[in-house]
Amino acid sequence: MPTSENSIQQDVKQVFRGMLMGGADIIPGVSGGTMALILGIYERLVTAISHVDLRLLGLLRRRDWAAAARHLDLRFLIALGCGIVGGIVIVGRLMHWLLAHHATATWSLLFGLILASGVLVGMMVERWDFGSIVSLLVGAVAAFFIVGMVPKIPPDGYWYVFVCGAVAICAMILPGISGAFILVIMGMYFHVTGILHDLSHGAVTGDGLTTVVIFCAGCATGLLSFSKLLRTLLNHYEAATMAMMCGFLFGSLRKIWPFKEPLTAESAAALGLPVDQLEKLHKYRLGPDYFPSQLNGEVLTALAMFAAGLLAVLLLDRLTRGHEHVPPVVAEDHES
Numbered sequence: 001m002p003t004s005e006n007s008i009q010q011d012v013k014q015v016f017r018g019m020l021m022g023g024a025d026i027i028p029g030v031s032g033g034t035m036a037l038i039l040g041i042y043e044r045l046v047t048a049i050s051h052v053d054l055r056l057l058g059l060l061r062r063r064d065w066a067a068a069a070r071h072l073d074l075r076f077l078i079a080l081g082c083g084i085v086g087g088i089v090i091v092g093r094l095m096h097w098l099l100a101h102h103a104t105a106t107w108s109l110l111f112g113l114i115l116a117s118g119v120l121v122g123m124m125v126e127r128w129d130f131g132s133i134v135s136l137l138v139g140a141v142a143a144f145f146i147v148g149m150v151p152k153i154p155p156d157g158y159w160y161v162f163v164c165g166a167v168a169i170c171a172m173i174l175p176g177i178s179g180a181f182i183l184v185i186m187g188m189y190f191h192v193t194g195i196l197h198d199l200s201h202g203a204v205t206g207d208g209l210t211t212v213v214i215f216c217a218g219c220a221t222g223l224l225s226f227s228k229l230l231r232t233l234l235n236h237y238e239a240a241t242m243a244m245m246c247g248f249l250f251g252s253l254r255k256i257w258p259f260k261e262p263l264t265a266e267s268a269a270a271l272g273l274p275v276d277q278l279e280k281l282h283k284y285r286l287g288p289d290y291f292p293s294q295l296n297g298e299v300l301t302a303l304a305m306f307a308a309g310l311l312a313v314l315l316l317d318r319l320t321r322g323h324e325h326v327p328p329v330v331a332e333d334h335e336s
Helices: 004-025 032-038 042-050 054-061 065-072 074-101 103-124 130-146 158-172 179-185 189-200 206-236 238-256 265-271 275-282 297-320
Strands: none
Touching: 004 032, 004 074, 032 042, 032 103, 032 238, 032 297, 042 074, 042 206, 054 065, 065 074, 074 103, 103 238, 103 297, 130 238, 158 179, 158 206, 179 189, 189 206, 206 238
16 A cells, blocks of 8 residues: 555646657547556556446445545546646647747657657566567558548538547557547548637637537547447456557558658648638648758767657656556456
């Protein structure tokens, strides 16, 4: 049993980890699930979310609040959630500024982070057999093609809003796949964020509120269902599941490549993208890749930031390895 001081230290660590996850979640092409893997809390997070189940409802009906909190790993989720919100607000603003003013250097840093993360996740795979290798390749190919997709014109109907919420939240907890970018691909990102922007400024409409409620319902459904599936896979097929996640990270590097041509009106029109939203679309890096032809200051800076990203992940791994306290109830494999 950890002491009160140690518990507070753990809470502070979870808040910090949550801030990194929140900052990652709003970066197009980067996933909070990736950061959770780097920080060594991915399995604990998936397990905690999956514990929203019949056993939790039974404990709540009996008003056994302490047991319900332990079953849900509530203290961990609250601390992490506070950090995620703070990360979205604080780290998000910093990342937006960096991507706007130092795009190549920032993406180079992220490229190093993701590449090193993929290597570390690969080292977590206990047994590299034929099945694990196939899982790695499937994950890499799937992520490579997903992050290369372009936005589609969405169909009308609240059913599609629900589906978008469920799919985007699943992507958000998968390493290497950005939930925000999935919404862009499905053609719903600007619609949903536009409604949220209007609501925050007092422009409340019945359609807007209905859309937000249905979208959140889709997110909740997708999160709870997918977390249970992930927990089952990690419990029974850990090597193959971790290998596939490793593949997701390597495949997602296509989106993180630092050198991309800016999206122009002509190239946007050729892709069927809204030309009047070029500024918004540009941050989702839909332009073609290129390889620098000469070793100039920009390239040297990119190489330095790439190296910094590699070292940062190795340092995070060294600092967090072996220090995560997981309550016994969270580690249980089978609960009703």
